[in-house]
Amino acid sequence: MQKKAIVNKLRSSGLRPTKQRVLIARNLFERDKTFHFTVETLNKEINKKGSDKVSLATVYNTVEAFTKAGHIKQILTSKSKSYFDTNIKSHHHFYDEDSKELTDINYNQVKLSKVPHPPKGKKIKNLEVVIRLQK
Amino acid sequence: MQKKAIVNKLRSSGLRPTKQRVLIARNLFERDKTFHFTVETLNKEINKKGSDKVSLATVYNTVEAFTKAGHIKQILTSKSKSYFDTNIKSHHHFYDEDSKELTDINYNQVKLSKVPHPPKGKKIKNLEVVIRLQK
DNA sequence: TTTATAGTTTAGAATTATTATAAACTAGAT
DNA sequence: ATCTAGTTTATAATAATTCTAAACTATAAA
Ligand SMILES: [Mn+2]
Ligand SMILES: [Mn+2]
Ligand SMILES: [Zn+2]
Ligand SMILES: [Zn+2]
Numbered sequence: 624m625q626k627k628a629i630v631n632k633l634r635s636s637g638l639r640p641t642k643q644r645v646l647i648a649r650n651l652f653e654r655d656k657t658f659h660f661t662v663e664t665l666n667k668e669i670n671k672k673g674s675d676k677v678s679l680a681t682v683y684n685t686v687e688a689f690t691k692a693g694h695i696k697q698i699l700t701s702k703s704k705s706y707f708d709t710n711i712k713s714h715h716h717f718y719d720e721d722s723k724e725l726t727d728i729n730y731n732q733v734k735l736s737k738v739p740h741p742p743k744g745k746k747i748k749n750l751e752v753v754i755r756l757q758k
Numbered sequence: 759m760q761k762k763a764i765v766n767k768l769r770s771s772g773l774r775p776t777k778q779r780v781l782i783a784r785n786l787f788e789r790d791k792t793f794h795f796t797v798e799t800l801n802k803e804i805n806k807k808g809s810d811k812v813s814l815a816t817v818y819n820t821v822e823a824f825t826k827a828g829h830i831k832q833i834l835t836s837k838s839k840s841y842f843d844t845n846i847k848s849h850h851h852f853y854d855e856d857s858k859e860l861t862d863i864n865y866n867q868v869k870l871s872k873v874p875h876p877p878k879g880k881k882i883k884n885l886e887v888v889i890r891l892q893k
Numbered sequence: 894t895t896t897a898t899a900g901t902t903t904a905g906a907a908t909t910a911t912t913a914t915a916a917a918c919t920a921g922a923t
Numbered sequence: 924a925t926c927t928a929g930t931t932t933a934t935a936a937t938a939a940t941t942c943t944a945a946a947c948t949a950t951a952a953a
Contacts, residue, residue: 697836698836699834699835699888700834700836701832701833701834717877728874729874732872732874733874734870734871734872735868735870735871735887736869736871737868737869738867738889739863739867741852741889742861745854745893746892747889747891748891748892749889749890750888750889750890751888751889752885752887753885754873754874754876754882754884755882755883755886756876756877756880756882757880757881758880
């Protein structure tokens with residue numbers, strides 16, 4: 624994804640392409656592979672080396688804005704820190720209880736042959752599987 | 759579950775049946791139905807009305823001890839607060855994005871016809887499905 | 894182009910959830 | 924009854940996140 628595309632992505636979701644947002648978006652989306660992150664890891668990544676500094680408040684604001692816009696998504700965990708994913712396609716996760724690491728499971732690696740009906744008046748938005756691993 | 763059984767449950771997991779632990783355990787397990795809670799809701803429930811007071815620190819300690827002992831389990835959410843479940847059987851959840859409520863899905867309401875192999879040297883400890891609902 | 898303004902960034906304070914500390918207390922063994 | 928490791932508690936500390944309000948800026952309008 625090139626800078627032009629990044630700017631369009633931001634504009635298309637009603638977000639002004641500010642210096643900070645473009646910097647963060649390039650860091651998140653100009654990669655070969657999707658990945659998982661926390662605000663803490665993203666903030667470190669963004670603010671390392673000689674690059675222009677972005678405040679922690681802005682990292683929080685931007686992550687929230689990108690989540691609301693659907694550019695990233697929040698991941699289910701049982702931890703006190705929020706995890707996010709640049710892979711917004713429907714997919715599943717392994718959670719390694721020993722290393723505490725989350726890794727993607729390809730969507731077609733899991734098949735469901737029976738899914739419950741949603742309660743009246745509600746629709747299924749998505750379905751996520753988490754497989755916990757142990758030694 | 760009667761008081762005697764509660765005391766045994768605590769003893770069997772190496773926990774002394776103190777006044778506070780028994781009070782909390784009775785509140786959690788002497789019910790017809792399992793339920794979901796946070797430390798905050800449990801603390802309110804335990805410390806309301808004329809009952810003996812239990813400190814918040816003890817509620818945290820006890821929830822941690824009960825989780826380690828396998829009497830309750832922590833639930834996957836994408837929130838900053840930890841949720842717990844008195845239903846320790848393998849089961850799944852609906853998560854209502856509008857009301858932000860978690861409800862149980864019976865285990866046999868979900869069937870998986872394909873599950874990925876765990877990475878080398880790891881075993882599958884359990885598998886949880888979360889179905890997000892929207893209006 | 895300037896100008897106006899709504900949107901954005903920021904440092905720092907505030908809040909919230911959780912964990913740590915260390916002194917007082919107690920269950921249960923002897 | 925005495926002893927002691929385990930437990931409880933008030934309170935402090937830490938960690939994650941949200942709030943605040945002043946300074947700044949992207950961009951639309953003049
Ligand atoms: Mn915390
Ligand atoms: Mn928080
Ligand atoms: Zn993922
Ligand atoms: Zn449940």
